[in-house]
Amino acid sequence: MGLLSGFRNPHNLPVKTCAHCGRPFCWRRKWARSWDEVKYCSKGCKHRAQKTPANICAAASVEDEF
Numbered sequence: 001m002g003l004l005s006g007f008r009n010p011h012n013l014p015v016k017t018c019a020h021c022g023r024p025f026c027w028r029r030k031w032a033r034s035w036d037e038v039k040y041c042s043k044g045c046k047h048r049a050q051k052t053p054a055n056i057c058a059a060a061s062v063e064d065e066f
């Protein structure tokens with residue numbers, strides 16, 4: 001099971017892993033029409049992922065310390 005062990009999914013909904021924070025998240029009704037395109041668990045993750053592409057991630061995390 002690994003990554004998903006301990007993750008509660010009582011309704012047996014489809015699950016994806018967030019491309020930004022790496023946490024599993026369940027299908028939501030608001031994603032009914034766009035589930036295939038959903039990559040992030042939340043608006044916040046989507047926003048941060050777009051703001052900090054992987055190649056400049058190191059620089060951005062340093063900036064966050066201040």
Ligand SMILES: [Zn+2]
Nearest residue numbers: 018021041045
């Ligand atoms: Zn996330």
